[in-house]
Amino acid sequence: DAKTTQPPSMDCAEGRAANLPCNHSTISGNEYVYWYRQIHSQGPQYIIHGLKNNETNEMASLIITEDRKSSTLILPHATLRDTAVYYCIVRPRDAAGNKLTFGGGTRVLVKP
């Protein structure tokens, strides 16, 4: 699986959009970008994934650059409950069984 690089931490104001960057310059053509988050020692939770087109669901939006070497997770209206560690992972969609490793993630603190 390709390696990812994320800032270790960031703050965000409640009600504002939170933009979380992720670099994955060694991503290969068959690898998807996945985002997960972990709220205070709970098991990580799936947020969204994409290949090359921008994706949106009820939780967030995912913007992937045209060269696919970086992406941004957008939480459109951050709430205090969005305070968590966010992990960006890249791996093939059919990689079931492959070693699955997480980087350090970005610790997001949403402030009132």
Add this chain to the structure above:
Amino acid sequence: NAGVTQTPKFQVLKTGQSMTLQCAQDMNHNSMYWYRQDPGMGLRLIYYSASEGTTDKGEVPNGYNVSRLNKREFSLRLESAAPSQTSVYFCAISGTASSGNTIYFGEGSWLTVV
């Protein structure tokens, strides 16, 4: 955390004792994983199993053994617990390609070795 059940949720061990963490899934996925997470740190892969009957080492396998008993169950054993193994342990399963290969995690098992 639906679909992935870990037991026990909390355990205190004395140094040198042994124990087994159990993980069971009801989602019929092939791949299962064990991670540990130390306070303020990220997830580190201990062992994983691509399918029933196979297991492979992750980043930090020393001091652990695993068993993929069947498709549903993947256990993690500490033969001789050490204080350095105090951590939160997460079991995870990986979905199929048709489900987007989403990863599902259990609620975690808090282990303290004194």
